[in-house]
Amino acid sequence: MSGTWTFSGDTTLKKGRPAIALDVMGGDRAPLATLEGAVRWHQSSGLYATLVGDVALMKRGLLKAGANPDDWTLIDAPDVIGMADHPVQTIRSEPRASIRRCAELIKSGEAQALVSMGNTGAALAAGVLIVGRADGVERPGLAAMIPTHKEPALVIDVGANAEARPEHLRDFALMGTLYKQHQLGQSEPRVAVLSIGEESSKGSPLTLAAAKLLTATPLNFVGNIEPGGIFSGDADVIVCDGFTGNLFLKSIEATAEFAFSSLRSAVKQRPFTIPGLALMYPALRAVRSRTAYDQYGGVPLLGVNGIVIIGHGRSNALAVSNALDAAADAVGHDLVKKITEDMGNIAK
Amino acid sequence: MSGTWTFSGDTTLKKGRPAIALDVMGGDRAPLATLEGAVRWHQSSGLYATLVGDVALMKRGLLKAGANPDDWTLIDAPDVIGMADHPVQTIRSEPRASIRRCAELIKSGEAQALVSMGNTGAALAAGVLIVGRADGVERPGLAAMIPTHKEPALVIDVGANAEARPEHLRDFALMGTLYKQHQLGQSEPRVAVLSIGEESSKGSPLTLAAAKLLTATPLNFVGNIEPGGIFSGDADVIVCDGFTGNLFLKSIEATAEFAFSSLRSAVKQRPFTIPGLALMYPALRAVRSRTAYDQYGGVPLLGVNGIVIIGHGRSNALAVSNALDAAADAVGHDLVKKITEDMGNIAK
Numbered sequence: 046m047s048g049t050w051t052f053s054g055d056t057t058l059k060k061g062r063p064a065i066a067l068d069v070m071g072g073d074r075a076p077l078a079t080l081e082g083a084v085r086w087h088q089s090s091g092l093y094a095t096l097v098g099d100v101a102l103m104k105r106g107l108l109k110a111g112a113n114p115d116d117w118t119l120i121d122a123p124d125v126i127g128m129a130d131h132p133v134q135t136i137r138s139e140p141r142a143s144i145r146r147c148a149e150l151i152k153s154g155e156a157q158a159l160v161s162m163g164n165t166g167a168a169l170a171a172g173v174l175i176v177g178r179a180d181g182v183e184r185p186g187l188a189a190m191i192p193t194h195k196e197p198a199l200v201i202d203v204g205a206n207a208e209a210r211p212e213h214l215r216d217f218a219l220m221g222t223l224y225k226q227h228q229l230g231q232s233e234p235r236v237a238v239l240s241i242g243e244e245s246s247k248g249s250p251l252t253l254a255a256a257k258l259l260t261a262t263p264l265n266f267v268g269n270i271e272p273g274g275i276f277s278g279d280a281d282v283i284v285c286d287g288f289t290g291n292l293f294l295k296s297i298e299a300t301a302e303f304a305f306s307s308l309r310s311a312v313k314q315r316p317f318t319i320p321g322l323a324l325m326y327p328a329l330r331a332v333r334s335r336t337a338y339d340q341y342g343g344v345p346l347l348g349v350n351g352i353v354i355i356g357h358g359r360s361n362a363l364a365v366s367n368a369l370d371a372a373a374d375a376v377g378h379d380l381v382k383k384i385t386e387d388m389g390n391i392a393k
Numbered sequence: 394m395s396g397t398w399t400f401s402g403d404t405t406l407k408k409g410r411p412a413i414a415l416d417v418m419g420g421d422r423a424p425l426a427t428l429e430g431a432v433r434w435h436q437s438s439g440l441y442a443t444l445v446g447d448v449a450l451m452k453r454g455l456l457k458a459g460a461n462p463d464d465w466t467l468i469d470a471p472d473v474i475g476m477a478d479h480p481v482q483t484i485r486s487e488p489r490a491s492i493r494r495c496a497e498l499i500k501s502g503e504a505q506a507l508v509s510m511g512n513t514g515a516a517l518a519a520g521v522l523i524v525g526r527a528d529g530v531e532r533p534g535l536a537a538m539i540p541t542h543k544e545p546a547l548v549i550d551v552g553a554n555a556e557a558r559p560e561h562l563r564d565f566a567l568m569g570t571l572y573k574q575h576q577l578g579q580s581e582p583r584v585a586v587l588s589i590g591e592e593s594s595k596g597s598p599l600t601l602a603a604a605k606l607l608t609a610t611p612l613n614f615v616g617n618i619e620p621g622g623i624f625s626g627d628a629d630v631i632v633c634d635g636f637t638g639n640l641f642l643k644s645i646e647a648t649a650e651f652a653f654s655s656l657r658s659a660v661k662q663r664p665f666t667i668p669g670l671a672l673m674y675p676a677l678r679a680v681r682s683r684t685a686y687d688q689y690g691g692v693p694l695l696g697v698n699g700i701v702i703i704g705h706g707r708s709n710a711l712a713v714s715n716a717l718d719a720a721a722d723a724v725g726h727d728l729v730k731k732i733t734e735d736m737g738n739i740a741k
Contacts, residue, residue: 239640246479272640272646276648288637292620296641296645297648302621312673317672318672321671321674322669327659
């Protein structure tokens, strides 16, 4: 998420600067990794995030990360929603939860974006229930970037809703297209439906009905796509229900991890191949970073009234910094307004 | 699929020998790869398959593979169902299609098993429509073996039906358990539902309802499983609807291919790493063969009135030979009778 950042939106906090609330308490390595990410991002962008969490912990963490706490806006919300908590219930019952405060800052106009590496369900609930749906959007969708042999592809929805109707897949296609166009500067992104066969007759009742709806839109719809086609770069925006997309994302991650760990143990069993592993390390690292989560920092929840970027629980400082970059880019491109306008224009 | 092969079933063809019909015309490399596979299997097992296809082609191919055509039973069915053909319609309208003849040989009692590397949809249609469902089975399921860090796991259904009801997932669990027990000699296989979260509250309406049903069975049900858990070896039999399973299977294949081809191109861009690749070749090959399709030869369609093994279209001779092994094993273990008996016993 490098590239030039040009700001064109409004903010109630500081003119000309994106106001991004960072959920400092969320994530397996929080609060240190989130704070280090914020400091790292500040060093590269010159921008500050609004830090939301336990103030005493945040002050100590900032000092440890080599920053001066007095330079940062700190908002006290010391509670953490853990992985075992029920997301929706906890968001409703825990006013001091850091992710809830972040969402409230957007709702009140004090922030335009939030970034969280915490409980994904809680971040989704905060986005949908507190930030709220954008006008004209029935179901927000979580959009992940997938590496391919060409440009990265955007897959939406990867888990905001377990179920979806055909119209939701059409809306995901529109929001994904707008994201690719405005955030990533791609003209006429090719849209496809994730399915188990490229033939238009193959798939589930949902994918068949969605394909029919998409044919009737002005979007650049190219038909069904299989996982192999995604990696070949045959489409730019791939739509599916959240169960399918989440399973696809987790299958990719798990297979890549399995392949690499199998390689390690195969090398161990063949000591004469160890020098090969050492020699190949740069190439392996390059492949790994292509398939790694931290390159994109986080995935945007598209279709809510603000920028919501949700990162992996295992995020390190680099991932947090990249997620803050993505959030600033989205604010700069006025993504929420563009989605709201275009969703209003499409014939329902 | 090595291991001891002990025959205990009946056959109308030759006492004490499994009668397996091989769809010689099916597959991207047919008929040569299928014939070479049959010859290879004969050399290792001493057994013959019934070869179904274009007789003139088969005679020439057998000679080319170093075998004497007179030693083999050849059945004329020269038509091939291509990838573009509609499976169900073609099975009904093409009496001379090789896969249809294979299924008819089971129906008439002349064969106990069939092996096909052709159009998967056509093989499924032949299995369900001509071989027919086993007593007590509403939906047959396609069962694939997935490599893990421990024993290979069986995932069912990977594509026999795009849709499923919770009862079908329960039936898949029972059939998968019987296959693991009788075919692979595993006692008390752990059963799990493929989902997008290990917590019992996570998933789709289908997975939630299936989990509830499975809790009430005597099966060794261990809850939900995610793709990462499958590779860790946390369950032995994993059930899902055919859309989900097929997508999972294709995602694994595509990711493994993407990782290996990315590695090749990363090495090419870094010439100093090339000696490393050469040194690591044995380890890479070991990993590749673990994730490759040909190791298991094919996937069984469980729940029909005979043994139906469906292989990958790209199968080579080794895969065909392994698929014939799997078919002979299943006949030897009297798998169809065991599934029919147990499906009848379970309270519906």
